[in-house]
Amino acid sequence: MFRRYGRQQRDRDSACHRHAGLDAPSCRQKWSERMTDALKHDLAGTAAEDQLLICRLAGDGMWFAEMFEVYDVDGPRKARLLALLLDMCDRATS
Known part of the structure; x- marks a missing residue:
């Protein structure tokens, strides 16, 4: 089954x-x-390299989920999630 x-x-x-x-x-x-x-x-050879790839993969997943309406996430929450993802990118490069 x-x-x-x-x-x-x-x-x-x-x-x-x-x-x-x-x-x-x-x-x-x-x-x-x-x-x-x-x-x-993406800062090859540094600790940030993997963190930035994770951010890229998460961003791709957000795009894919949005395109296919996989999750029922309202606008304010989408904005918070995007801000969190961008913050993760900023922290990886600081």
């Missing part, structure tokens, strides 16, 4: 990604190139 549900969920998720164009090679390549370039500026 769980395996069947997992496969069905994966199929739905995959269809959703295709619909959004997120699985298009050109989209993935362009995003990967941009992030590879951005990571070059």
Whole structure:
């Protein structure tokens, strides 16, 4: 039962990604190139490097969740979460 549900969920998720164009090679390549370039500026070789990557991953997750309306989060809370994420980035670089 769980395996069947997992496969069905994966199929739905995959269809959703295709619909959004997120699985298009050109989209993935362009995003990967941009992030590879951005990571070059994330204080490589310092403790901040990993903290900044976590912030990037969290930001990507926030964007993805917003795009697909995954969570029912109101505007004021979204603003607080974004401010918290930006604060984490600032602390990593100070």
